[in-house]
Amino acid sequence: MRGTVFSNILVALDGSEISQRALIEAVDQAKVWNAKIQAIYVMETPRFALDPMNQTMGMDNSLEMYRLLEKQGEEVLNEAKKYGADKGITIITHLRQGDAGVEILSLSEQNKCDLIVVASHSKSNIDRLLLGSVSSFVVTHNKVKTLVVRE
Numbered sequence: 001m002r003g004t005v006f007s008n009i010l011v012a013l014d015g016s017e018i019s020q021r022a023l024i025e026a027v028d029q030a031k032v033w034n035a036k037i038q039a040i041y042v043m044e045t046p047r048f049a050l051d052p053m054n055q056t057m058g059m060d061n062s063l064e065m066y067r068l069l070e071k072q073g074e075e076v077l078n079e080a081k082k083y084g085a086d087k088g089i090t091i092i093t094h095l096r097q098g099d100a101g102v103e104i105l106s107l108s109e110q111n112k113c114d115l116i117v118v119a120s121h122s123k124s125n126i127d128r129l130l131l132g133s134v135s136s137f138v139v140t141h142n143k144v145k146t147l148v149v150r151e
Helices: 017-033 059-088 102-108 125-131 134-141
Strands: 008-013 036-045 093-099 115-120 143-150
Touching: 008 017, 008 059, 008 102, 017 036, 017 059, 017 093, 017 115, 017 143, 036 059, 059 093, 093 115, 102 115, 102 134, 115 134, 134 143
Parallel strands: 008 036, 008 115, 036 093, 115 143
Antiparallel strands: none
């Protein structure tokens, strides 16, 4: 008899083609293990952009940027739900704002996820050093297994 290895899978989405492949992999894993899926989209807005005390962008532009990011996130998550439903898998969605790596790990802990699926955009080591990498951060700092889908 085969026991359940993964029961609650978290997949991080950003609207890219590679994150769509991560979703496909998460759904495939959910089918194998009869697991549920949590999908997260993190709106990474610069802190200064939404700060009303900062007038460099203007409040109207900041609000407009936030609404555009929110709309994109909702579209990505709705597409994920539809994809899951087409495959017989229910996907619970979460739209968050902040640092992507931190928000992914926070949601994983809150929901007691036992597998995180993230996409890697194949940044060079220099890019990772200068810009950071969400997938590297998640792999380095999380307490559960991580599946990294690469380009």
